[in-house]
Amino acid sequence: MADGTLLEIAGLTAGYGGGMVLHGLDLTVGPGEPVALMGRNGVGKTTLLKTVMGLLRPRGGTIRLDGARIDGLPPFRIARAGIAYVPQGREVFADLTVEENLILGDLAAADAGRGYELFPALAERRREPAGRLSGGQQQQLAIARALMARPRLLLLDEPSEGVQPSVVIEMADALAAVAAAEGMAVVLVEQNVDLALRLAGRVVFMDRGRVVAEEGGDALRADPSRLDAHLVL
Numbered sequence: 530m531a532d533g534t535l536l537e538i539a540g541l542t543a544g545y546g547g548g549m550v551l552h553g554l555d556l557t558v559g560p561g562e563p564v565a566l567m568g569r570n571g572v573g574k575t576t577l578l579k580t581v582m583g584l585l586r587p588r589g590g591t592i593r594l595d596g597a598r599i600d601g602l603p604p605f606r607i608a609r610a611g612i613a614y615v616p617q618g619r620e621v622f623a624d625l626t627v628e629e630n631l632i633l634g635d636l637a638a639a640d641a642g643r644g645y646e647l648f649p650a651l652a653e654r655r656r657e658p659a660g661r662l663s664g665g666q667q668q669q670l671a672i673a674r675a676l677m678a679r680p681r682l683l684l685l686d687e688p689s690e691g692v693q694p695s696v697v698i699e700m701a702d703a704l705a706a707v708a709a710a711e712g713m714a715v716v717l718v719e720q721n722v723d724l725a726l727r728l729a730g731r732v733v734f735m736d737r738g739r740v741v742a743e744e745g746g747d748a749l750r751a752d753p754s755r756l757d758a759h760l761v762l
């Protein structure tokens with residue numbers, strides 16, 4: 530879009546049963562922009578990702594991708610529009626091989642090469658059941674699978690959970706490379722400051738179902754103590 534907006538969320542409300550979790554949330558993300566979303570437990574970060582992906586129906590507000598409304602569409606149509614989602618908990622098909630998991634990420638892909646370029650360690654284990662990989666490699670596989678279809682926007686929920694620091698850094702650098710090379714935007718929900726700051730050009734802070742503040746990644750890298758002011762609200 531001419532104004533450089535890929536994702537535009539305005540006045541979004543959503544919740545479960547009688548309880549509202551998102552209370553009029555506004556957020557815009559530019560093409561190719563890596564954004565980290567931070568905030569205390571329970572403020573609605575996961576709920577936001579699920580709502581953007583169409584897994585939870587919004588109660589109000591609008592979600593636009595490249596200017597076109599996507600709120601209310603079913604998840605498969607949102608995926609086709611160019612959004613991929615890697616939920617918390619590294620979901621892979623444990624009984625299928627690494628290669629089969631990758632191919633399932635994009636049935637139109639002739640081979641899984643793209644996934645192996647992202648994370649070369651996966652190539653060495655391509656014929657093994659995914660369930661035998663370490664936690665960190667399963668997370669890499671879940672991310673690689675989501676990237677097979679070349680999304681324009683990747684929604685990623687807490688990928689660092691239970692993953693060793695060296696693998697976290699590898700994940701951040703692989704994602705940053707794809708974001709830069711292909712113009713893929715990322716919305717990363719992350720408590721791990723190292724990962725959030727390594728990847729994000731901008732950090733957005735949520736509290737009680739709304740975006741309440743944001744900071745440039747460079748300012749936070751220069752002075753990470755600025756994070757505390759936003760996270761202890």
Ligand SMILES: Nc1ncnc2c1ncn2[C@@H]1O[C@H](COP(=O)(O)OP(=O)(O)OP(=O)(O)O)[C@@H](O)[C@H]1O
Nearest residue numbers: 545546548550568569570571572573574575576577
């Ligand atoms: N399936 C559900 N049914 C009912 N309530 C839910 C459901 N999922 C989440 N909630 C509630 O919605 C609120 C926001 O949860 P959400 O998972 O979006 O927060 P979060 O910011 O991602 O926190 P966390 O870091 O703990 O995952 C919480 O009060 C939670 O208990």
